[in-house]
Amino acid sequence: MxxxxxxxxxxxxxxxxxxxxxxxxxxxxxxxxxxxxxxxxxxxxxxxxxxxxxxxxxxxxxxxxxxxxxxxxxxxxxxxxxxxxxxxxxxxxxxxxxxxxxxxxxxxxxxxxxxxxxxxxxxxxxxxxxxxxxxxxxxxxxxxxxxxxxxxxxxxxxxxxxxxxxxxxxxxxLPNRYLYDGMAEVIKYACIRDKTMYEKLLSIESKEKLYENIEEIIYSCCSIKKEIVEKDERESGERMLLNFGHTIGHAIEKFFNYETFTHGEAVAIGMYCITRQSEEMGITKKGTSSLIKRILVQYNLPFEIGEIDNSRLLESIALDKKGEEDILNIVLLKEIGAGFINKINKEDIGEFVSHL
Ligand SMILES: NC(=O)c1ccc[n+]([C@@H]2O[C@H](COP(=O)([O-])OP(=O)(O)OC[C@H]3O[C@@H](n4cnc5c(N)ncnc54)[C@H](O)[C@@H]3O)[C@@H](O)[C@H]2O)c1
CATH class of the missing domain: 3.40.50.1970 (Rossmann fold)
Incomplete structure (x- = not known):
């Protein structure tokens, strides 16, 4: 226990x-x-x-x-x-x-x-x-x-x-789709805080093995959340780290009327896209987005939205942020296990989602 x-x-x-x-x-x-x-x-x-x-x-x-x-x-x-x-x-x-x-x-x-x-x-x-x-x-x-x-x-x-x-x-x-939906958030915790958990997840090759290790995985995730919530219960700072992948994820869910992608699937795409971009900008260690893609594929999660004209989606993200303050907090990785909050000008959000 x-x-x-x-x-x-x-x-x-x-x-x-x-x-x-x-x-x-x-x-x-x-x-x-x-x-x-x-x-x-x-x-x-x-x-x-x-x-x-x-x-x-x-x-x-x-x-x-x-x-x-x-x-x-x-x-x-x-x-x-x-x-x-x-x-x-x-x-x-x-x-x-x-x-x-x-x-x-x-x-x-x-x-x-x-x-x-x-x-x-x-x-x-x-x-x-x-x-x-x-x-x-x-x-x-x-x-x-x-x-x-x-x-x-x-x-x-x-x-x-x-x-x-x-x-x-x-x-x-639990039906499989919900299991993997939850795994997207597990992967999020590993990305922002726990490289060892990332490696552990990578070593798990089947659903049976996942279930053998699930108690420890749940413990690791709850421990990370506890530690963050204790420092910032009301989400005025560090708790925002838990939103890694969510700026793009929420926009995708909403754009597709919450029908095409589950929350976890949308967050999975969000984590990969934003990291690909921050890697190209030299903010994130090279190879990090490939590591995210690899783990997402292993847990039956998508990393891209597929063949659609994404200009309307990009517009809707910009529109979504219109009412918010001029400075936006977006969560990026330095590398796997090291997330941080990056403040950007609202107008620059397009740059960070261009890989959708
Ligand atoms: N409060 C928070 O901090 C927080 C954080 C993340 C998400 N959420 C919210 O969580 C909700 C999504 O939660 P969810 O993904 O658990 O959805 P859900 O509660 O709808 O459960 C998913 C489905 O799985 C079924 N189910 C659940 N447990 C089962 C089990 N053991 N065996 C068989 N079937 C089972 C449910 O009946 C349901 O059909 C969203 O509303 C989201 O906003 C809240």
Whole structure:
């Protein structure tokens, strides 16, 4: 088992990473929560695979379990679904001493965390992330929120859980596309902070080997995120490093209406393109973009958008940045394992995305 303690000015909380920890969730929750009532927020997919097992064991321990179900997918991070969650919490009679458990991928985690942060001005919650992305990224760091019709994550909060319980065995049922989607963020951590992890990832040649090493990989990613979040919880400085590949990635996702590329795939293309450019400019060590391409291919991720006229995409990136401040922060690499924040003039963004 790996244990990480997140130490913040207002709150400390543990992240426990252990194969099979889901089987002792009753005991783990019982150690930190002494009331009876728990609202588990989850999606239909997770409920179908793990719901009965969890509900039975928590009930047998003596908890009163109420399940709030949402549809799988990004559509559930909406005001309508949030309102449904609030109504269910009222129906159940959840009060400020009770507990919410977010049991699912990043969508459930962001939605349930935001509901917890706002319902009755804030009640306690626990994260039990089930997708790779949620286990290495979204369940750690306290960002919670929902989307608005005009954009993603436009309503949100910083609100940390009481504890995060990560069971790598849950990934056995995760569909492949989501597994590799999460791997893009794993690769991001390696690129910005951890050359040894990059080499480790390169040495893993099959999905089976990846699963053998996944507990340690999750630990490395969560440790990097913890360290960055502790220094800069509200993303005014170092936390921006976690956005490596995301300026281009977000633009690609949006340009293709969130249909063609998953978030991880778009970030993968973003990491490669910006590094190819910074390498040509002499900012990044030669050969770094080839190393990124190699690892992306190994994990079934794209490194380019393919044959399209990219001028409209470049225009849309420039347009996207129009409302922002004159100086933009973009994340570049000195080499693998060494990311840094580079300040550029807004007008110069085109130069950095010309390899799309
Ligand atoms: N809060 C943050 O810091 C942060 C960081 C990164 C991403 N996010 C958010 O995370 C969301 C994406 O998260 P995601 O990729 O986990 O998406 P998701 O929650 O939609 O999960 C992906 C799919 O996998 C299924 N699934 C999840 N775990 C499974 C399992 N163990 N077995 C079988 N199926 C499983 C889900 O039902 C869903 O269909 C986005 O909304 C993004 O904005 C938040």
């Amino acid at each position: 790996y244990k990480i303690k997140v130490n913040l000015a207002q709150k400390d909380y543990p992240i426990l990473i252990k194969r099979g920890i889901i089987n002792s969730l009753d005991f783990e929750i019982g150690r930190i929560y002494k009331n009876k009532k728990i609202a588990i927020i989850t999606d239909h997919n997770i409920k179908g695979i793990y719901g009965d097992r969890i509900i039975e064991s928590l009930s047998a321990y003596g908890f009163q379990i109420h399940t709030i179900l949402v549809n799988p997918g990004e559509g559930s991070k909406s005001i309508q679904v949030l309102s449904h969650v609030y109504n269910q919490l009222l129906d159940i009679g959840i009060n400020r001493k009770d507990l919410i458990v977010a049991f699912g991928g990043g969508v459930v985690g962001d939605l349930a965390g935001f509901a917890a942060s706002t319902f009755l001005r804030g009640i306690r919650y626990i994260q039990v992330p089930t997708s790779l992305l949620a286990q290495i990224d979204s369940s750690v760091g306290g960002k919670v929120g929902i989307n608005l019709p005009r954009g993603k994550n436009l309503v949100g909060n910083f609100y940390h859980p009481e504890s995060v319980f990560i069971d790598p065995d849950l990934l056995n049922t």
